[in-house]
Amino acid sequence: MERAFLGWKDAPLERAADWLVERFGADMADVLVALPGARSGRILSELLARRSGGALKPPRVVTAGLASDALLEVEGAPAGRLVRTLAWKEALAGLDAATLSRIVARPPEVDDLAGWLRLAEEVRGLFGEVAAEGMEFGHVAANEVLAPLEGEQRRWAALAQAQERMVALLDGAGFVDPHVGRLAAIRAERVRDVGAVVLVGVSEMNELLRRALALCDDRVTSLVFAPDELADSFDAWGGLLPEAWSRWHTSLDAESQWFVVDGPADQADRVARVIAGFGGRYAAEDITLGVADREVAPYLQGTLGALGVTARDAAGTPMGRTRPARLLEAVAHFAEGRRFADLAALVRHPDFEAALRTMDEGLEAVDWVDAYHNTHLPSRVDGVWLADPDERGDPRLAAEMGRLWGAVRDLLGALLDGGDLPAAAVTPAVRALLQRIHGGRELDPAEESDRILIASLARFGEALGELEALPAAFAPSGSVAATLSLLCRMVANDEVAPAAARANEPTIEMLGWLELALDDAAALVVTGFEDGRVPESVRGDSYLPNRLRQSLGIVDNEKRLARDLYATELLLQSREQVAFVTGRRNVAGDPQRPSRIIFHCDEAEAVPRVKRFVDAARQPVPRLPTGAGIAAERPLPRLDDEPQIEAISVTAFSRFLASPYQFYLERIAGLETLDDRARELDGSAFGSLAHRVLADFGEDAQARDEVDEDRIRQFLLDRLHAIAGLRFGDRPLPAVRLQLQQLERRLTVFAGVQAARRTTGWEIRESEWAPEPGHVDFQVDDVPIRLRGRIDRIDHHPERNEWAIWDYKTGENVGDPRAAHRSAAGEWRDLQLPLYCVLAEGLLGEAEPTELGYITLPRDIEKLGFKSPDRWGGTQKDPEPFGDALGSALETARDVVRRIRAGEFFDAESFAPRDPIFQAIAGLGVMASEAEVEE
Amino acid sequence: MSAPTHKLILASAGTGKTYQLTNQFLRLLFAGVEPERILATTFTRKAAGEILDRVLLRLVEAVESAKPREALADAIEAPGLSAADCRGLLSKLVRSLDTFQVRTIDSFFVHLVRLFALDLELPPNWRIASTRDGEALQSEAMQDVLSTAPAEEAVRLLRELDSGGVGRGVHGRMLEHASQMRPVFLESAQGAWDGIDPGARPSDAAVESTLEAVAAAEVPVTGKGAPDSRWAKAVTKLIELTAEKNWTALLGSGLVKVFLTEGRAYYNKPMPASLADAIAPIARCAAFEFLTTLRARNQATHALLERFEAAYGERKRQTGAYGFDDLPLALAPRGGAESPIEARELDLWFRLDSQVDHLLLDEFQDTSPIQWRILEKMASEIAADGTGERSFFCVGDVKQSIYGFRQAEPRLLQELDTLLPGLVPEAIDKSYRSSRIVLETVNHVFGGLADNPALAHDDVDSYAPGARRWQDRFHPHVAAKNLPGATFVIEAREPAEGESADLPRIERAVDRAAAIAAEAPHATVGILLRERKHIANLIHRLRRRGVDASGEGGNELTDSEAVLGLLSLLHLADHPGDSAAAFHIATSPFGGYVGLPKGASDEKRREVARGIRRRLVTEGLGPVCADFAERVSADPSTSAWDEARFSQLVELAFAFPFEGDAGLRASDFVDHVRSERVEVPGGARVRVMTVHASKGLEFDAVLLPELHKKFVGQRSGLLIDRPRPDGLIETVSISPSKNLLIADPALREIYDETTARMFEDGLCNLYVGMTRAARRLELIVPWEDPKHVVKVPTVADFVRAALPADELRAPDAEGVIWSHPENAAADGWAAGLVEEPDRDGAQELVVTSLELAQSTRARRLPRRSPSAEEGGRRVRAESLFASRAGARRGSLVHHWLESLEWVEDFALDDESALASGSEIEPDLDARRLALGQLRESLQAEPVKLALSRTSCGAPEDVALDVRNEHAFSIILSDESGEEQHWTGFIDRLVLAHRDESVIWADVLDYKTDILTEDELPERVAYYRPQLEHYGRVVAAQTGLATDAIRMRLAFLHLGRIIDIEVA
């Protein structure tokens, strides 16, 4: 074993490359080089290629974590991650209930595949950590720290039992756990044939690697980035001595090299300032950003991006964010419960949607799914598409949904089959889906989106292969959804590497803390320099608290501190520029503390540093100039060409009277908003249902003449069920089912009221009546406007030859028609009923209706009934004659028409819509929070 | 230094709770206690951060100068404290910052749950879900309930909720109901919902027979001796209602009510005994009927809650999404005698990695019973310690308990000295925050509390116990600092006909705030409201007046038109049919960015929507928003405000986790933005918020414009009896209308007690609001209708009545009806407030350039590999996810061929070959098959020749060097001179040496594709680029000319060798 101290004054890997070339020349074919991370390995091989030209026989470069595999001759086939997880799952699930309960108080249900896998992954990870230090669960159970802790001891003993089972299970399937295999190889001293082993900057190593190295001791050299004088601070393998380093005082100059700011955005801002402060000495490629807190990365990307520099995130794109992953996740959700909402999400997947459109040209899946939801409130998809012949429903809807469903089924194929299937039966269906979605496409890796697609499809291809190659003993079986989720989980921790930086685009590299030490940029800014991140610190652990770690010799807080103090010192020594940024607050707003490393300095120096941290909280922040956010009033937006208004419906007047601009947007521009979040009938859907039933009643010659309450009720309820059946099917959303019962109740009470009224001699004469040809001409300033409308119901009393005009109201609290139409001061707010009189002139002639009002079916059924006001104006003692009231109503109507003709819509004051998009049209976003309740 | 002792400190507002807490902290630290042995909890993250800051700050100050050092020495009773002591402690502390445990109580519980997750009944994938996700889950759970509960039960319940009405809404209503009552449900003891006993019901016959007696019974007589007609009428009414069995009406009015009321007097005459006897069974019957119905309602509600809880629990288990409020429950399940941690004989301290000996509890009045039940064991163990080795410290103020709606239980603080015997409460009433003027006003209002004339009316006699308790807790406040101050009571104008009564108060508040902002531009102003309802409105109006105003924690980003534009675009992406969104986009700059003009066709609209959806999934939400941010800032029409807000939107976008829907619903983010408040850079000096949100804050000036409310507002709908503050709720009932409570004295008592508590809450709210003011306080009261007689007083009535009557005057032009006689004149109250430096530095807000040197190269060379060059780098999608069997077969064959130097010498025995391939292809049959195929291929003549030593025809003097899996790593330049780093392996490279130099090279690449002769040309073309690059590598390594390098593809399946000619 040899140690070489290469100093720490300049780029470490350059030094290492020099050393390697000097020692081995160009032929390194027999050399195994181990470095702390994959990235440093790539840098080193580039440096070697540069130095040796074409003559290089490259060495084998591995990460320190895999070095033991390169050294040891393991017997048997090492099980991959998936196989091991499944073996752990079997091992745990096979424990007797009492033993298992020591590990987990409430084990997952038998069929909860995902639950078992999570548990298995947790235990597998734990075992990896313990085994890397050359131990097994049994060792932990026997540790003296646990002696007084019965519950803990029992748990570890149970884990040891599970481990035994796991090893046996793997063995039975012809596999060996790699940790177990390595331990065995070390015990048997089975080492591979390697010429030389060089460790490059491997300042910490696990026990397994130490023992593996010990077996080929004479061929190992450890390159240490530190000056010779510090030889005593490293062990024989070139690893850090924690006792020596955890007390190290760094050479940080806090004044110039450390910045404390508030939140993550401020960290990004500070980075920009630090870089600007370099004053043009460095190009983008000479600068690295350290990202100790991943949460800051997006802020850095945003801030630097705005300044024209790409911040290239070495972490890449998480596999879960890729298109295939999202597709399979969406399919899994849909396959699981066939919920309509999941179908709505699935058809929004761009690849899925594109495939639908290819299969069935012109299919507007999203539009139809929205429309179908809002018409029929479906909960699940069973392939039956409701068609309501109501004129309001789009007759194409059911047909289009049928088309859509056909295409969805063709795409998903066997993935829609229910029941439990072995994983190997699901994989062909996944391949078939991917084939239908992506098959036949030529992807271009030079295109960023294709590049990511290639990587993710390839990863899924691999994962599918892994699932298919599983030994029968471990192959999971579950619902299609469970298998798809497993597939997604298999790739979840992987990433698609970022695209290579381009020479012509200034790009700053972002690296995680652990990768910084061996990076080769001249200038470095480290963000997220906070306690808990640098060093990572574990206070409390569910398995291995620090005390137990210490006792077992597993990486503990002291070792972590030592490692990061060394790394910090190495950065300070070897870079031309280094700055550290600490945020006082994370994205969620939690307070953060500076890295303890800042305070590894002289006592006297610590005080000003603490002060800087505390003072940062009290620094005033720059702010936008006063009044910056106060927008100037701007004109309300209007159409480019406004259509001439030649017709108006009687219900539109109230809209105009309340807000001319609202009227303009809705009735002239024809705008509507749309979403699909209803989980039950809203007021208008409820009302339309009730209206349909009542209209049918009024149109049925026999029913409407009925005086028997029970028969009326029977008729109404029959109609209700028939119409609801058409509209919502026989398995409506649960809430809808209850809403129908509520409506039943209201109709039942109505039946009684109606029967009583019929006995007084009133007959229903017309229902849903409109004048021929659908409108009357309403003269305003000698120019007629078509007045449209449909009267819910017109009653006639033949004996008295009297008329009554009614509008059904099903709102929750509708009351008095007069109050709804006129304010206390007599201003008209609504003109519907008076204008009904105008519409009905053709039927009534000169006759005034005796009654004009609402038939209310409100929430409070005591208030259900016929409400015709005794007067429309004046006072109790001195009522305004009906004719006068009508006259003033019509005058108001004319006035409205005049204003419409004159284009008087743009009144901002009265425009107070509830819908956020309508608000936004007028720039009223700040009002959006109005509806919020007490916190 | 004295040994740490247990302390309970009752600290009034502004008296420095944090100061007390830091004292204790420092006392412990100076006594040599390791920080890891101290646990301090509080309720907000902000407060948690502040505690540690203050500890550090006080040490720094003590190191630096003598005065604070002496103060510190005093406070912690450590005379002779030296700067060196302080420096030593400080430097030791900061090196163990990681061991400090100052946390919010929620985060402490999260930590515990994390450590013990598998020991609690949580699923392995549990996590803390966002509020939005939690709500979605509750909504789904309610759907489950509605679909599984028997319809009759659900409908009955629904009508119970509607008190007999038949409402349309079901899902939303039930959900609201269930989530409101859930906390009570979770805290109620077994049988608590079943606690009403209706007693026995007299038979109908008995009731009927008593009617005769009623009719016959004598009624009181008038002065003239005639039967009192009012009594007679009441008797008739009673008989009528009884015949109708209208029990509710009987109970609520008339003689039954009289009978049940103490004193039994009606029109000042007592009920004759004979009448009383006759009425008794009727009253009993009415009470029975009422209580039976009430019990049924309670049971129905309980049943709903039980179903809901089960469904919600199931949903949570499935998704692993838990809320903060679930964690205490996991740690201390309801009804469980011991916690799971104890039951499993686990050690808290072991897993926590620290033994807590010193507990510091901040804001204790906000602790809920369940939180306390978890802390209690720790607390009582520590408080029982008399050795001075352990200490318990707790600080709070019952007067500031305004979180009852979040289950806070102030009685815990009130009774802590009995819960933890031996604690001696210590009260502090000296305020370091407020001016004397403000404090005197506070003293006015609360000092004479119990005698306040506004509380004199009978209708509010149930307030009295609350008033007394409050009075007992209130000690006159004194000012520690000599600040100028001013307080005013201001009346709003009379509302105009038909105008909302809120308007005059809002206008007044806006006027006053604008005036203050003009008078003292550097003063911070808090407008504190009872509810959130008018916050947006107030901010809106203030901003229209040119006053920068924001809510606590900022406003929603929807205060920027640029943000609104993007939101509409995202909404349109999700709902291409939304014509309003399209119109909004078209009329905003976004119409130009995405090419959506006004009046665009449906097809255009869909195309834009599809485009955005595609980008969102392909590029991600953050990058797409960032891209629009560039458009927004480049747009000359964009204001600085919009630019700043839009960049905050981008941050939200980057941080937004898509949790459900596979991230396919853009509306999820839209909802998030609409509900999230984001502080504008630098914030605003005028802040509008609820009193609740103002807790812990202070302002130079405070306005309270919502004093028009009654103390006892909306009741929660439940009557609750929790006899012990640390215990469970033992009786719960839906709250019936007050006049019916007469049927059950026990319920009535609970009702009255609830009322008294709510009154106390109302007082606390007023107290907290008033005490936020440092210098100036303005109480805005509504116009007082002279005709109106006060029965149930509003807060304003109470305030008016508390002021010295002789100082009240008619409103002046500004509406002032009272001002403190010693108010500082004009803006004197703001004297000494200085503008903080550097505030308005708009130009330093942004860095405009990074000033980088010219880029000359990429940081790393592009890394290339010939094997990725197949097919000219384009990739057929299906090749990526096709079955891997072929690839494994290929790897096996390559693996076996690695040991082939010359075919003549090649001996591969089946056993070792099959064994060695198991890592590559676990299936033995597949390995067998592949091996068989390989042997067959090697029989094919062309293949044999290509691998044969003899047939390669090299002369004697040429040495052949065969390299299998030849590794290379080399830097090459492409045509444009750009360097690339090429790495990879060549399957087989044969180098012919003569003397010292290489004279030719032979590259052979094995292909295991299964294909037909017809497909061969296409495959050859596909692999050609790969081989060409091998050629370049070999040429560079050997210096050979291209024509000396032979490149061949070996198609093993066909047994064909194809020469690749270099073009």
Ligand code: SF4
């Ligand atoms: S409210 Fe503020 S000043 Fe008052 S005790 Fe709490 S932290 Fe201190």
